[in-house]
Amino acid sequence: MKIYTRTGDKGQTALFGGRRVAKHDARIEAYGTVDELNSHIGITLTFAMPDELRRELTNISALLFSLGSDLATPLSPPPKYAIPRIQAEQAAALESSIDAMEQELAPLKSFILPGGTPAAAQLHLARTVCRRAERCVTELSEREEINSEVQVYLNRLSDYLFVAARLANKHAGIEDRPWTNPAL
Numbered sequence: 001m002k003i004y005t006r007t008g009d010k011g012q013t014a015l016f017g018g019r020r021v022a023k024h025d026a027r028i029e030a031y032g033t034v035d036e037l038n039s040h041i042g043i044t045l046t047f048a049m050p051d052e053l054r055r056e057l058t059n060i061s062a063l064l065f066s067l068g069s070d071l072a073t074p075l076s077p078p079p080k081y082a083i084p085r086i087q088a089e090q091a092a093a094l095e096s097s098i099d100a101m102e103q104e105l106a107p108l109k110s111f112i113l114p115g116g117t118p119a120a121a122q123l124h125l126a127r128t129v130c131r132r133a134e135r136c137v138t139e140l141s142e143r144e145e146i147n148s149e150v151q152v153y154l155n156r157l158s159d160y161l162f163v164a165a166r167l168a169n170k171h172a173g174i175e176d177r178p179w180t181n182p183a184l
Contacts, residue, residue, distance in 0.1 A: 030137045
């Protein structure tokens with residue numbers, strides 16, 4: 001099978017189910033940004049980090065493929081094939097992970113600046129891409145019906161990535177850098 005099909009040469013692509021849309025369609029922008037997020041998580045996984053965090057991020061990366069297929073497959077008409085849809089339990093699992101990580105961390109007393117270890121810095125970058133993906137999904141949801149659990153999951157995932165960055169720094173012995181107003 002060849003990787004190129006030439007079917008997108010005129011600026012259109014096919015959704016799962018066959019409907020063709022412009023490559024700048026809100027749905028394409030949403031799942032393309034999720035793909036970008038997943039690539040950032042892939043980069044993150046090349047850095048040193050606690051084993052449990054590596055396991056969770058690997059699972060999240062796999063789940064983001066399902067989330068992308070969820071976004072790529074319109075709810076109507078119903079697809080002919082079973083499509084994995086994001087479920088409420090998946091956001092709940094992120095909440096449990098966040099709660100467990102926060103048990104190891106000092107409570108936040110101020111905003112913190114991104115950075116620290118390469119893993120933590122990359123997790124902060126992934127968090128910002130996740131927030132953009134969430135914005136794309138909310139825009140799409142205003143135009144078309146989508147699985148509402150996608151938006152919930154992305155919202156929770158950005159929180160997870162923030163806490164994971166803090167945890168990666170803690171395990172490396174690096175303290176959070178608090179933000180201070182340079183104008184003061």
